[in-house]
Amino acid sequence: MTARRLETGGRIDRSRELTVKFDGKSLPAHPGDTLASALLAGGQQMVGRSFKYHRPRGVVAAGVEEPNALVHLRSGDRHEPNAQATMVEAFDGLTSTPQNVWPSLQFDVGAVNGLLSRFLGAGFYYKTFIGPFSGTKYWMFCERFIRRAAGMGRAPTLPDPDHYEKINAFCDVLIVGAGPAGISAALAAGRKGDNVFLVEQDRDLGGSLLSEPLGAPSDAWLAQARAELDGLPNVRVLTRTTAFGAYDCEVFGLLERVQDHVLAPEEGKPRQRYWVVRAKRAVLATGAIERPMVFAGNDVPGVMLTSAVRSYLNRYAVLAGERIVISTNNDSAYPAAIEFAKAGARVTICDLRAEAPTQFVDSAKKAGIDLRPGHAVLKVSGGKGVKAAHVVRIGPGGKIKGNATRIACDLVTGSGGWAPALHLWSQRFGKPQFNEELDAFLPPAEKGTFSCVGSLIGSPSLRDTLSQGHEAGGAVGKEPALFGHADHWGRNLVPLTVIAKVNGRTPGKAFVDFQHDVKLADIDQAHLEGYISVEHLKRYTTSGMAADQGKTSNLNALARMAELRGLPIPSVGTTTFRPPYTPVTIGAVVGHDHGLNFRPTRLTTIHGWHQDNGAVMIETGAWLRPWYYPAKREDINDAYIREAAHVREHVGIVDVSTLGKIAVQGPDAAEFLNRIYVNGFKTLPIGRLRYGIMLREDGFVFDDGATTRLGDHDYFMTTTTANAANVLARAEYLLQTAWRNLNVHVTSVSDQWCAIAIAGPKSRALLTALTGAELSNEALPNNHFANVTIAGVSCRLHRMSFSGELAYELYIPAKRGRQIWEALMAAGEPFNLKPYGLEAMGALRIEKGHITGSEIEGRTTLKDLGLEGFASSKKPFIGSVLRKRPVLEDPARPSLVGLEIVGDTSTRAGSLLYALSAPTKGHGEGWVSSVTYSPALKKNIAMALLSRGPERHGETIQVVDFVGGQSWLAKVVSHHFFDPEGKRQNG
Amino acid sequence: MSHYSALSILGHGLTGNRYWSRAWRDPAPKPSYDVVIVGAGGHGLATAYYLAKEHGIRNVAVLEKGWLGGGNTGRNTTIVRSNYMIPGNSAFYDRSMRMWDNLSQDLNYNVMLSRRGYYYVFHSPGQAEGLRRRANVMLGNGIKAEFFDRAQIMKRLPFLDYSPTARFPIFGAFLQPRAGTARHDAVAWGYARGADKQGVDIIQQCEVTNYIWDNQKIVGVETTRGPIRAKKVVLAVAGHTSHLAAKAGLRLPIETHVLQAFVTEPLKPLVDNVIVYGGAHFYISQSDKGGLVLGGDLDGFNSYAQRGGLPIVEHTLQSAKALIPSISRLRLLRQWAGVMDMTMDGSPIIGKMPVEGLWLTGGWNYGGFKATPASGYCLAWTIAKGEPHPDSAAFTLERFERGYQIDEFGAGPYPKAQ
Amino acid sequence: MLRIPCPVCGLRDETEFSYGADATVRLPDMNEADPKVWHDYVFIRDNPRGPHKEYWHHVSGCRQWIVVHRDTLTHEIFGSALAREVAA
Incomplete structure (x- = not known):
């Protein structure tokens, strides 16, 4: 092909030259070019190799429908695969390389596949590589090579250096597409005062008008319209923005390419912006995409869409060929052909129709065009570029007559009619209607809050397009006057795009889907094998499944299947389009929600102190909590054992602010608590607190915690950290739906209160010294609370124990958390106070036999956990009926026990339990839920659920960790290892 | 046949591939x-x-x-x-x-069973304990399972986020080596x-x-x-x-819910296994055609619509980047959905x-x-x-x-x- | 993304809410002792393909449970009311 840049014309800025490279070669480019136009202007006809057969491929289109010209763009950490050259704006410093080639674009080893193509047809993989042997090894061996050969671009391996942002927006009307229809709609809606979004994927407004010759009447109209839109503050124009998805309730996803047209984003600017727009209504003016013709060799570089060649000529001043043969089935090729001829090309039009359209005949002839009505291109010859078109006479119904004539040429274009870009409409509403006259699927002009206008609904003329837009926009102000005479629709079309020999075959490979290398013969074979529904066809041949989502192939594949089945196209069906319309950058949708901002991190108000004092933190859900406070050279085991032992000997404090806290208030609060806890709460006096357990409605244990009665109608509930939100939501559900006669308010106060547990034999002395309050066992017995003042801050001191020690929980207004923690640390010095972390807290609670999330794991009952004694028999409670289902009453269920491990190594949580003499196979008789070394007992201990556990105290069992290849012997004991009488906590 | x-x-x-017989009949x-x-x-x-x-x-x-x-x-x-x-x-x-x-x-008929291994990445000792119990049950029943610590998993899956800015640091991973994908x-x-x-x-x-x-x-x-x-x-x-x-x-x-799935543009091999992220509900594999196949949570409400919404797109892609930061510049090609019969x-x-x-x-x-x-x-x-x-x-x-x-x-x- | 009309807060994104369950299912009376009644309440659903009354919780808003009338096939929302104001 001898494409070249013309001396004049085009919407490019010739005053500036850009450095643009492809495969190491410099291309002449100006601002306003795309990479594709620069490639053509630079004579780079071949731009890549095809997916399966590695055939040479060139630019086919000028827009989002481009199937072939996919490249690696930029380099280093901005490397990007599968960039569509037609959508990449030329910028200074642009580097691009071909993909799917080895060792080079010109000489590619994979091209050998082309020679084997007859064996690589539809369904090839399904029929072979099964292998003579059983198992899947043979396939997996072959798969390695197939995977390497497949794929397209190379993925980046470095983190993305660019920023992205997300914007939430609202509007009255979202207009998608800023061609004449969309602009006309935006003007009317804007004048009406609507809050308007006008979205255009191109960098400029105009749509098809940008492919009109420079200086055409449309230029003046566009400039005027743009000026009016700019003057309307209620109209927001978003260019370089694709509306990629239409979702329920008129929500749209948009991708704005803010800084993709430069080498690297400017400081402070995002590369792309993801918009979520909630519109009251939508006007779709998304236009139509030209259908290629299907003939032998229609994928040779230099075979293009007629409309694309016209865009390259008028918009970019690139004449894509000198000697052009056009194959058309409708009128739209004629104005284009005349322009090609005027630009200096020799043009032949093969019109599949018997007559050339009268209104164009004269001007075409005047332009020197060779008109061949009743002709079609049967075949293109050439390898890495078009050499000739083989043209035949064609009768009604597409039957070819006689022998082909060879016309030497360098460019062949196809005009197979137009396929409306109805993707957004289809995403939302499903199947469109088929219009036989236009041989296309069309959406209706109105559906729900959607209006469709222009070429999208097959508007017959610019006049209609402008009025449709005007009406859809709200018909305010003067309807745009007609300018020019551009037709946006292929009129007088004969529904024929496949040119084959009389036997139905093409003299060479004819492609339906370029990107996935699906040949006409593959469609035929799929038909032969019964893959005849449109979805089977698509999946079996992979037609329409490539990155272009079949924008140029769907209709041709469907038409062929319809022809083979002898059915009209709508009886064969169409596929439903799925978002996104064009591929969307993952990073853009992620926005700022990555790295540490992937999810919010919750910190207690004491967090700073933990950090300052060397705590190793651990994630627990959204929270960061102190895991342990290592002294010099301590590992986690040294640290937690020291911390736990210290608590039992002296006194320790731990930050328990993450507990859920709920204020339960109102005259019926006691009744409410009585229903949601298994144990009774009606008799709880003011000033006391009680441990309570909740079940799910299906009878399994849900959560536990303590609830304190602060006043007549005022209770303070704590929940586990993990279930804080769930307990509150559940309480609200019950109170607002079934129990709305109960006068109770529940309010989360988790964030209002900081909580510190103070545990150890010296805790009373420390707190007495600090608060000056009377805290004797008589004044403040276990499970009571007192109001105290520390450093001028009013706090509530709950006497309760999770560690089994004499212990308290101090509830502090959240903002004062660190201040009080520090006051405690200061006052605690004489008592040898030390902080302890989650790991030591775990060790202490295991010694004491208290359960946590490891045991309340969603499948355990009160009985399983040895807590049945808590269940009141005097009242119903949530879960009280279903917890008695027969399987849950089975005495053989695994139930909670303690294990003392024989030997001096610790077992592992998640190990399985087997009877001493039983083979270690199968699910076992239970499992280990929690393990620790017990500094108090100087033993490795564990909590476990063991079948008939409580009956088996004293038995020795096997504990097996298959994963680590280890097993232990353990003695089954009560899980109340330490101070089972509770002397310490009650003393 | x-x-x-x-x-x-x-x-x-x-x-000339002209004599293939139908894969199945079309009987009345x-x-x-x-x-x-x-x-x-x-x-x-x-x-x-x-x-x-x-x-x-x-x-x-x-x-x-x-x-x-x-x-x-x-x-x-x-x-x-x-x-x-x-x-x-x-x-x-x-x-x-x-x-x-x-x-x-x-x-x-080649169902393309590819036992490429199924990794479940975990992010806390608690998560590891839960997976260890699962792995032990599997091994006890003769089903292979392996555990890897952070250092081992860094070697096996080097493209995950091991940086200090990972919101949920990787502690290790569980592997079912014989799991994988099929067509x-x-x-x-x-x-x-x-x-x-x-x-x-x-x-x-x-x-x-x-x-x-x-x-x-x-x-x-x-x-x-x-x-x-x-x-x-x-x-x-x-x-x-x-x-x-x-x-x-x-x-x-049973309730019917929508579950979405996603695929990126096709790429040369990047992810050789199935990988499940433990920081959020997310999993990823790469099809033989080269597309990264992504999955996440249900949309979360009863639906028979076979199409999903943006919140799960966001959630899934955020999880993808959290697990594999270099995925950021790749592009999502398609989202689709199925309706699931979810039981209690x-x-x-x-x-x-x-x-x-x-x-x-x-x-x-x-x-x-x-x-x-x-x-x-x-x-x-x-x-x-x-x-x-x-x-x-x-x-x-x-x-x-x-x-x-x-x-x-x-x-x-x-x-x-x- | 659904846009859900909250009777208190107005039209809001689905992401502010959390889905509850079929709103025609009624919690049995607490004195109900028949396991079958509780079983049906906890486990059994009509799961209609079409109009559906369902609970949503405006967790990131007013924290009210609301009953939304929505079509499960088209996702069309017909209306909503506060759960506490819907006739039991």
Whole structure:
């Protein structure tokens, strides 16, 4: 092909030259070019190799429908695969390389596949590589090579250096597409005062008008319209923005390419912006995409869409060929052909129709065009570029007559009619209607809050397009006057795009889907094998499944299947389009929600102190909590054992602010608590607190915690950290739906209160010294609370124990958390106070036999956990009926026990339990839920659920960790290892 | 019927691929069958295949309102695994894994089973303990599982986020080495071809609108292609289970929810395994064509719509970048959705229904694909022998009344939490 | 993305809410002792393909439970009301 840049014309800025490279070669480019136009202007006809057969491929289109010209763009950490050259704006410093080639674009080893193509047809993989042997090894061996050969671009391996942002927006009307229809709609809606979004994927407004010759009447109209839109503050124009998805309730996803047209984003600017727009209504003016013709060799570089060649000529001043043969089935090729001829090309039009359209005949002839009505291109010859078109006479119904004539040429274009870009409409509403006259699927002009206008609904003329837009926009102000005479629709079309020999075959490979290398013969074979529904066809041949989502192939594949089945196209069906319309950058949708901002991190108000004092933190859900406070050279085991032992000997404090806290208030609060806890709460006096357990409605244990009665109608509930939100939501559900006669308010106060547990034999002395309050066992017995003042801050001191020690929980207004923690640390010095972390807290609670999330794991009952004694028999409670289902009453269920491990190594949580003499196979008789070394007992201990556990105290069992290849012997004991009488906590 | 092999490919290639025979017939419905299976997805077709192959019951029709394999079989993320922990599940999914191994040979159709390994990345000691219990149960039952610490997993999966800015630092990973992926369409097509070959009628574009009753017994179905009588009617209709069960007067422990899946543009090999992120509900693999296949959470509300919304797109892509930061510049090519029959414990229901004449395989949540061979095999056995197959015996409808919830995650009786 | 009309806060994104369950299912009376009644309440759903009354919780808003009338096939929302104001 001898494409070249013309001396004049085009919407490019010739005053500036850009450095643009492809495969190491410099291309002449100006601002306003795309990479594709620069490639053509630079004579780079071949731009890549095809997916399966590695055939040479060139630019086919000028827009989002481009199937072939996919490249690696930029380099280093901005490397990007599968960039569509037609959508990449030329910028200074642009580097691009071909993909799917080895060792080079010109000489590619994979091209050998082309020679084997007859064996690589539809369904090839399904029929072979099964292998003579059983198992899947043979396939997996072959798969390695197939995977390497497949794929397209190379993925980046470095983190993305660019920023992205997300914007939430609202509007009255979202207009998608800023061609004449969309602009006309935006003007009317804007004048009406609507809050308007006008979205255009191109960098400029105009749509098809940008492919009109420079200086055409449309230029003046566009400039005027743009000026009016700019003057309307209620109209927001978003260019370089694709509306990629239409979702329920008129929500749209948009991708704005803010800084993709430069080498690297400017400081402070995002590369792309993801918009979520909630519109009251939508006007779709998304236009139509030209259908290629299907003939032998229609994928040779230099075979293009007629409309694309016209865009390259008028918009970019690139004449894509000198000697052009056009194959058309409708009128739209004629104005284009005349322009090609005027630009200096020799043009032949093969019109599949018997007559050339009268209104164009004269001007075409005047332009020197060779008109061949009743002709079609049967075949293109050439390898890495078009050499000739083989043209035949064609009768009604597409039957070819006689022998082909060879016309030497360098460019062949196809005009197979137009396929409306109805993707957004289809995403939302499903199947469109088929219009036989236009041989296309069309959406209706109105559906729900959607209006469709222009070429999208097959508007017959610019006049209609402008009025449709005007009406859809709200018909305010003067309807745009007609300018020019551009037709946006292929009129007088004969529904024929496949040119084959009389036997139905093409003299060479004819492609339906370029990107996935699906040949006409593959469609035929799929038909032969019964893959005849449109979805089977698509999946079996992979037609329409490539990155272009079949924008140029769907209709041709469907038409062929319809022809083979002898059915009209709508009886064969169409596929439903799925978002996104064009591929969307993952990073853009992620926005700022990555790295540490992937999810919010919750910190207690004491967090700073933990950090300052060397705590190793651990994630627990959204929270960061102190895991342990290592002294010099301590590992986690040294640290937690020291911390736990210290608590039992002296006194320790731990930050328990993450507990859920709920204020339960109102005259019926006691009744409410009585229903949601298994144990009774009606008799709880003011000033006391009680441990309570909740079940799910299906009878399994849900959560536990303590609830304190602060006043007549005022209770303070704590929940586990993990279930804080769930307990509150559940309480609200019950109170607002079934129990709305109960006068109770529940309010989360988790964030209002900081909580510190103070545990150890010296805790009373420390707190007495600090608060000056009377805290004797008589004044403040276990499970009571007192109001105290520390450093001028009013706090509530709950006497309760999770560690089994004499212990308290101090509830502090959240903002004062660190201040009080520090006051405690200061006052605690004489008592040898030390902080302890989650790991030591775990060790202490295991010694004491208290359960946590490891045991309340969603499948355990009160009985399983040895807590049945808590269940009141005097009242119903949530879960009280279903917890008695027969399987849950089975005495053989695994139930909670303690294990003392024989030997001096610790077992592992998640190990399985087997009877001493039983083979270690199968699910076992239970499992280990929690393990620790017990500094108090100087033993490795564990909590476990063991079948008939409580009956088996004293038995020795096997504990097996298959994963680590280890097993232990353990003695089954009560899980109340330490101070089972509770002397310490009650003393 | 062409037998498929490299040789047949060669032969047909040399004759211009003009003589391939149909993969399955397009028969008109007969007035009656021994068994009518509603739903030509993987489960329905597999059931028909094994009825014919294992039990000689060939007078069988599979009715499909659309096109075969067009529901969840053709929409899922193709993962095949058996990392289960609850007694009722282990043997069943292990059977399925063993059947997958020779499925291509059995069907003479390459289902492209790729045992590329299934990693579950964990981010806390607590998560590791839960997975260790699961792995121990698997190993105790003869199913391979491995554990890796952070240093080991860095070597195996170097492209994950090990940086200090990872929100959920990686502690290690669990691996089921024999798990992997298979080609979803091939499973439906292979079973369809195999069943058809044995005389099963697969009738597409045939929607069941009601049942034919004889007293209290179901004796056939009314369809858009006329009444079809049957001694036994089997429902294998995934998300539409409740809808068709309701017509038989049954209410089930099932809600229908939408699950989305996503694929990126095709790339040269990047992710060689299935990887599950423990920081959020997210998993990723790479298809043989090169697209990264991503999955995440349910949309979270009852839906039969087969399309999903933006919140899950955001959630899934955020998780993708959190796990693999370099994914950021890649592009999402397509999102789609299937409607899932989510049960109250996340496990399926297989067997005879309380209505005479009616059988069901349903409630597959989002784990139906990997179960396809065993589900078809066990249900065919159940239908033929009139008693549950031991491996699927736990999946009864009555289990909720008895208190035997087969709850792999302990998430409670909430379908959207499974 | 659904846009859900909250009777208190107005039209809001689905992401502010959390889905509850079928709103026609009623919690049994606490004195109900028949396991079948509780079983049906906890486990059994009509799961209609079409109009559906369902609970949503405006967790990131007013924290009210609301009953939304929505079509499960088309996602069309017909209306909503506060759960506490819907006739039991």
